Amino acid sequence: MAAAGWHPERVTPTDQAATDPTATDQVPRRRSIVSFVHRGGRMTVGQDRAWERSWPALGKQVPDLPPGPLDAVSWFGREAPLLLEIGSGMGETTSLLAQAEPGTNYLAVDVFQPGLAQLILRVEAMGLTNLRMLRGDAVELLSEHIAPGALAGARIYFPDPWPKKKHHKRRLVQPDFVALLASRLVPGGTLHLATDWEHYAEQMLEVLSGEPLLRNRYDGWAPRPDWRPVTKFESRAREEGRISRDLIFERVND
Numbered sequence: 001m002a003a004a005g006w007h008p009e010r011v012t013p014t015d016q017a018a019t020d021p022t023a024t025d026q027v028p029r030r031r032s033i034v035s036f037v038h039r040g041g042r043m044t045v046g047q048d049r050a051w052e053r054s055w056p057a058l059g060k061q062v063p064d065l066p067p068g069p070l071d072a073v074s075w076f077g078r079e080a081p082l083l084l085e086i087g088s089g090m091g092e093t094t095s096l097l098a099q100a101e102p103g104t105n106y107l108a109v110d111v112f113q114p115g116l117a118q119l120i121l122r123v124e125a126m127g128l129t130n131l132r133m134l135r136g137d138a139v140e141l142l143s144e145h146i147a148p149g150a151l152a153g154a155r156i157y158f159p160d161p162w163p164k165k166k167h168h169k170r171r172l173v174q175p176d177f178v179a180l181l182a183s184r185l186v187p188g189g190t191l192h193l194a195t196d197w198e199h200y201a202e203q204m205l206e207v208l209s210g211e212p213l214l215r216n217r218y219d220g221w222a223p224r225p226d227w228r229p230v231t232k233f234e235s236r237a238r239e240e241g242r243i244s245r246d247l248i249f250e251r252v253n254d
């Protein structure tokens with residue numbers, strides 16, 4: 001029986017991911033959890049049309065990116081602080097935060113095509129010009145296409161919890177991943193996480209606290225910022241009596 005509030009239908013039984021020996025980055029690569037997550041999924045007619053219409057302008061596939069750092073200034077058509085949201089899901093939070101932060105170049109990465117297509121619909125409906133999307137593995141993106149110090153901020157909201165103990169190793173927030181992500185932040189840049197799974201929250205706190213490039217802005221959990229929209233994950237968690245916890249860390253100087 002799958003844990004409530006999560007999406008077991010996206011889970012595949014096989015793991016074909018492996019360490020990439022050709023990776024140029026020195027950060028150690030771990031087996032990607034993306035192999036446990038569907039890369040596709042059925043799209044609605046509206047999502048399909050949105051994808052056809054606007055993906056070429058708004059999105060790129062991570063595996064198709066040219067080698068080296070992403071040229072965000074050209075893609076966004078302006079220079080502005082670059083913020084990365086990892087695992088944008090259906091894009092509720094992503095679109096609202098991009099709208100609230102027009103001075104930020106807001107980049108969303110996810111593997112889930114229907115979610116990105118839904119985000120395209122939101123971008124079109126809201127007339128957003130400061131949001132771009134990447135489809136693929138966040139680990140591949142960070143290690144191969146985001147330069148050290150390039151990010152003003154990173155956000156991971158309600159990542160897949162993998163609640164069973166035997167699956168904890170599939171969780172995104174692990175020491176190697178956090179070291180990689182922290183190295184991509186500019187000194188003073190923030191890393192904001194939220195989860196409604198208590199055990200994962202504890203793991204996040206331990207992993208982030210153990211990363212030398214990061215400093216907790218708070219003594220433990222961060223107060224829930226009013227500006228972070230309540231998503232369906234958080235609403236469901238509340239209904240089921242789970243508390244959501246935020247963590248806000250910042251990158252220190254080397």
Ligand SMILES: C[S@@+](CC[C@H](N)C(=O)[O-])C[C@H]1O[C@@H](n2cnc3c(N)ncnc32)[C@H](O)[C@@H]1O
Binds near residue numbers: 033172231
């Ligand atoms: C539980 S959903 C949360 C979505 C959204 N942040 C929210 O709060 O509604 C987690 C999302 O992370 C994505 N994801 C998981 N692993 C990923 C990875 N390695 N790279 C990119 N996206 C990933 C999944 O496809 C899924 O859409």
